[in-house]
Amino acid sequence: MDFHYTPEEEAFRAEVRAFIAEHNPPEDKHEDPDTLRAWHDALIEKKWIGFHWPKEAGGGGGTLIEQFILKEEMSAARAPALGSDFMGLTWVGPALISYGTEEQKARWLPGLLDCTSVWCTGYSEPDSGSDLASIKTRALRDGDEYVVTGSKIWTTLAHKAKWCFMLVRTESSDRYGGITCILVDMKSPGIEVSPIPNLIGTHSFNQVFFNEVRVPVENRLGKEGQGWRVVMGALANERTGISESTTMEQQLDRLKALAKRAKRGGRPALEDPEVRRQIARFDCRIAAMRLNGMRHLTHQLKGELPGSETSVNKWLRGPLEIEMHDLALGLLGAEAVEDGEWQRTALGFHGTVIGGGTPNIQRNIIAERILGLPKD
Numbered sequence: 001m002d003f004h005y006t007p008e009e010e011a012f013r014a015e016v017r018a019f020i021a022e023h024n025p026p027e028d029k030h031e032d033p034d035t036l037r038a039w040h041d042a043l044i045e046k047k048w049i050g051f052h053w054p055k056e057a058g059g060g061g062g063t064l065i066e067q068f069i070l071k072e073e074m075s076a077a078r079a080p081a082l083g084s085d086f087m088g089l090t091w092v093g094p095a096l097i098s099y100g101t102e103e104q105k106a107r108w109l110p111g112l113l114d115c116t117s118v119w120c121t122g123y124s125e126p127d128s129g130s131d132l133a134s135i136k137t138r139a140l141r142d143g144d145e146y147v148v149t150g151s152k153i154w155t156t157l158a159h160k161a162k163w164c165f166m167l168v169r170t171e172s173s174d175r176y177g178g179i180t181c182i183l184v185d186m187k188s189p190g191i192e193v194s195p196i197p198n199l200i201g202t203h204s205f206n207q208v209f210f211n212e213v214r215v216p217v218e219n220r221l222g223k224e225g226q227g228w229r230v231v232m233g234a235l236a237n238e239r240t241g242i243s244e245s246t247t248m249e250q251q252l253d254r255l256k257a258l259a260k261r262a263k264r265g266g267r268p269a270l271e272d273p274e275v276r277r278q279i280a281r282f283d284c285r286i287a288a289m290r291l292n293g294m295r296h297l298t299h300q301l302k303g304e305l306p307g308s309e310t311s312v313n314k315w316l317r318g319p320l321e322i323e324m325h326d327l328a329l330g331l332l333g334a335e336a337v338e339d340g341e342w343q344r345t346a347l348g349f350h351g352t353v354i355g356g357g358t359p360n361i362q363r364n365i366i367a368e369r370i371l372g373l374p375k376d
């Protein structure tokens with residue numbers, strides 16, 4: 001691992017900083033649609049959405065290191081996201097680039113890059129979560145179409161999505177080889193989206209029912225029966241996206257600010273040795289995540305695809321989220337109710353802890369596929 005940047009990479013970093021100084025909107029405007037549109041337009045002009053995607057795919061053709069610098073600077077400046085469609089950009093786009101036909105790339109990639117697409121992900125089912133290979137939603141071939149029947153659950157953004165990146169069963173006797181990935185138009189007749197309110201009372205995920213939904217065979221991504229391979233790559237990208245250490249660094253900054261203003265025994269909590277020790281430990285764990293992220297980057301620079309090692313940061317993030325929120329809520333005490341922000345994120349972090357595979361599942365992957373221990 002070489003931590004030095006080349007003069008060209010440093011020049012790129014300076015370019016990103018200048019862009020941020022000119023375009024980064026004030027934080028209280030980050031949710032405003034007009035402000036976001038202007039931000040996205042400026043990014044699109046630079047080709048910084050999908051920056052490291054190949055130019056033939058409409059991307060900016062940047063290197064992985066430049067993409068890393070871009071994200072690092074954007075995160076340090078608390079800038080809005082690099083694009084609007086997190087799921088689409090983090091795993092649907094890369095899967096299309098790896099497995100899509102030229103027609104499929106031309107059809108779906110532009111919407112990701114110009115921020116007009118909204119994708120959702122249909123993996124989990126009422127009886128298939130961690131054991132994803134047990135999915136039962138059937139896709140029966142009928143001429144040039146699949147007829148899809150079944151149900152998906154916890155489908156984030158299904159109520160807003162235009163398309164669903166979905167796993168279906170095309171063959172019942174072959175557990176892994178009978179799974180196929182299809183891209184489903186959410187306006188297709190026979191789809192019913194039923195909201196599931198979350199703990200904080202907002203609506204982010206849904207149960208989706210598919211009742212003989214007709215999906216053209218040309219919407220299949222990869223070959224029939226290749227869905228497991230497609231989804232393993234997509235999950236590795238999802239885990240990497242969820243576990244970027246920059247998000248945790250921002251959270252630690254919030255926690256340090258809170259410890260400065262909260263009081264313990266009449267003095268700032270940050271002066272309490274036990275609080276300092278806990279914060280220092282969080283800092284070390286986040287630094288380990290960052291280094292581990294750079295290890296993945298090094299592998300990718302050598303041409304390797306992201307794989308099981310992405311589970312390490314995904315697993316590290318879960319307990320960190322829980323322990324950092326415990327400390328924050330403890331520092332706030334009864335004030336947590338008034339503060340609201342920490343309470344809201346404490347009730348909402350389950351998405352990053354459970355989504356993309358629970359901590360237990362990450363442990364299994366690390367044990368079996370990285371450490372070579374026997375299967376459970």
Ligand SMILES: Cc1cc2nc3c(=O)[nH]c(=O)nc-3n(C[C@H](O)[C@H](O)[C@H](O)COP(=O)(O)OP(=O)(O)OC[C@H]3O[C@@H](n4cnc5c(N)ncnc54)[C@H](O)[C@@H]3O)c2cc1C
Pocket residue numbers: 120121122123124125128129130131153154155156157205350351352354355356357358359360361364376
């Ligand atoms: C906020 C949020 C958003 C989500 N968004 C989506 C989405 O957009 N699309 C989608 O398809 N899914 C989504 N999910 C679903 C998520 O992927 C599943 O919840 C997750 O995979 C776990 O499955 P499950 O809920 O069925 O739990 P289960 O699989 O029933 O697990 C229950 C418990 O048993 C443990 N367990 C299960 N199997 C094992 C094992 N072999 N070894 C050890 N422990 C085990 C688990 O760790 C867990 O603690 C989302 C979930 C959340 C919380």
